[in-house]
Amino acid sequence: MTSSDTARPVLATHSGKFHCDEVFAYVVLRLALGLNAPGDDHLLLRTRKAELIESADIVWDVGSQYDPAANRFDHHQRGAPLRPDGTPFSSAGLVWQVYGERAVARLLQPKGAEAFAPVIASDLDESLIRRIDEVDTGISAKGPVQDDSLGLAALVGGFNPTWDDPAGAGPTAGDAAFLEAAAFVEGVLRRKVDGRRARHAAEASVLEAHQAGEDPRILVLDRGMPWKSAVFTHDLPVLFAVSPASNGNWMLDTMPPEPGSFAQRQPLPEAWAGLQEGELAAQSGVPDAVFVHLRRFVGAARSREGAMAMARKALALAPAE
Secondary structure, X not given: OOHHHOOOOEEEEOOOOOOHHHHHHHHHHHHHOOOOOEOOOEEEEEOOOHHHHHHOOEEEOOXXXXXXXXXXXXXXXXXXXXXXXXXXXXXXXXXXXXXXXXXXXXXXXXXXXXXXXXXXXXXXXXXXXXXXXXXXXXXXOXXXXXXXXXXXXXXXXXXXXXXOOHHHOOOOOOHHHHHHHHHHHHHHHHHHHHHHHHHXXXXXXXXXXXXXXXXXXXXXXXXXXXXXXHHHHOOOOOOEEEEEOOOOOEEEEEOOOOOOOOXXXXXXXXXXXXXXXXXXXXXXXXXXXXXXXXXOOEEEEOOHHHHHHHHHHHHHOOOOO
């Protein structure tokens, strides 16, 4: 079967047992090119026959050739490309260099967030894609490659038919399982992309809210969202964040001094620690104050105004340095 036999492009990789890198590369190609199911608008060919590989439109993880201009993405031959730090590419990494940003942009398109595609594609290349490369080649510039039974490569490998499964024999051995693995990988990639989209969207909202705020030490958000990483990234002088909670209250959160820390740049007043409702209202002077955690890292009021009042009072009651 050749691409000249049909208007549908032929996408080819090797037959037999599959690994995470060629499954991931297939998902990226299909997304980037806007392709649907095999047999619908393209042909997926899993083979080791040289004549079929040579005639395919796009080939990855087989063929002993790396030529992105010709859509050839193998990494098993001598002289195969390396990352700048010396880590070998797998077929996933090679395909990602050419098609990754396009695949990410297509996933972002329904939410009109294509502008985030370059930064998300670069971020995923340094984390997810590099990890696939390292596990597949067994080589990392950072030292020995450690895989685990819950890593993506192991999970994808688990889709292969067992030795005594009839689906693992014959000319189409493992083809159905390959597509099942691809559906799983696509779900992982979609969630990775959307999670990063949400993070970048939150960062933009945090910066906008901070710029519009009356006091640079108090960040006021109209929706709950991740905000601390934006504060760290942009070195904002935020001490408290005020935002709505799902139960109708307004939360007052403190800012840690560094990522991962359970301390606070400025904890809530010690006199408020562990108090609730009436006791807290009397002690704080905020009528609708709801609670302050015993560890003084979070509190709440029933209204935005109440949470703001708690934040201002906490600033005023802070011990002098």
